[in-house]
Amino acid sequence: METVLSIKGLSKQYGRVRALDNLNLEVKKGDVFGILGPNGSGKTTTLGIILSVINQTSGQFEWFGEKANKDTRKTIGAILEHPIFYPYLTAVQNLKIVCDIKEVPYARVDEVLTQVGLDERKDTKFKTFSLGMKQRLSIASALLCNPTVMILDEPTNGLDPQGIAEIRELIIEIANSGKTIIIASHLLDEVQKVCSHFCVLQRGKLIYNGLVEDVGKGSVSVEVKADHDDLQTVLEASGLGTTVKRELDKYIIKMEGDHSAAEVNAYLFKQGITAKHLLVQSKSLEKQFLEILAGNKEGGAQ
Incomplete structure (x- = not known):
């Protein structure tokens, strides 16, 4: 299976704080890869580095066997934190601005709005959107360049149960279209429902990496x-x-x-x-996650 992302010895230092500590990971084509960890574990730092938003202190990463460059970045669609849209503009108007920035034809706007289920609200002003609709518009924005890889940072954060279910189904639909997806999340149940692989970070270190389907085997x-x-x-x-x-x-x-x-x-x-x-x-992913964290804490105390 083709390697989409290869991370080797990646570290990030902020003064005395080591936000990322010698991280090694591989993501294969077609994976839906979940990055889990408590607050401050290094999830967002990792995503920031592989998107070239943050410079690493040491180590390296490659997309499709190459160092990140303008061409590889065009194959990646990402949502970091909360994307900003103009509140008094409609969904179509906001996405056309993104098209201008990404040098994408306007024809893609209607396509992605239909894909995320916002075609009937395309001429509605962004300020009237619910949180779930805003998140779907963010995903539409990331899909404009028809990326090979989608990177989503806490895609269901702050949503109600219905909104979470809608975004979950959308992520599964995008994955079924053949795209590789990397998700950073603390909602363990959602990761278990949509991801094929997951890893756990704690204090910047990788403490677990495996298949979601292996969770609970033998227990x-x-x-x-x-x-x-x-x-x-x-x-x-x-x-x-x-x-x-x-x-x-x-x-x-x-x-x-x-x-x-x-x-x-x-x-x-x-x-x-x-x-x-x-x-x-x-065993749920939540129990597995807590056991991994507890086991690593005990191991570190020895």
């Missing part, structure tokens, strides 16, 4: 509810799980080896206990 838990005075003891005696813990009115049994929820149910039935509730829990 299934089962929620159990039943009318029994000492259900925890019964579950612990089953030998089916590594741990059993109580959460409000239910118990969570972390499964061991290849054991399944069906075995838990069968075991309880043999004990004369009927389960009122049995639900398989696969």
Whole structure:
């Protein structure tokens, strides 16, 4: 698979603060790559450097096997922070200004507005747009040059659930068109729903890099509810799980080896206990993320 972005030993120093520390990453063609991390982890700094908005202190990066230049930048569409549009101009008028800056024909304006679902509001002034519509216009702006790569910094930040769902579907649609997408986000559930790969940064360092589909492999838990005075003891005696813990009115049994929820149910039935509730829990990206951060903290303290 062709490498779209290669980052080698990238570092950024602000005085005594090391915002990015020897970062190494590769993004392949067709990836939807999520960059995760707490505030101050280096997400936006990384995006700023690979977009040539910020100069790195050391290290290098390449787009399509070449150092960044005018031609490679034309293949990249990006949204960093909150793009600024003129409030008293319409969507079409704002995008035509962007066309002039990017040297793109005006014919692209109607195309991208249709792509992001704003064609019916194209002659509406920007100041009347909802947050979700403003974000869609930002994505339309980034799509004007028909980029090979899209870079989105917190694309759903501040949106309500409906707005988040709309942007999520739009990102999936853009990815399905064959574009490579790089997303920096702290909304872990959204990353799990749209990304194929993700990495985790902490204090400027890469502490994890892998496939989203690998999240939760080998770590299934089962929620159990039943009318029994000492259900925890019964579950612990089953030998089916590594741990059993109580959460409000239910118990969570972390499964061991290849054991399944069906075995838990069968075991309880043999004990004369009927389960009122049995639900398989696969590990979410949020749990994986927190475990990665916690593990790295413990490792650093040693």
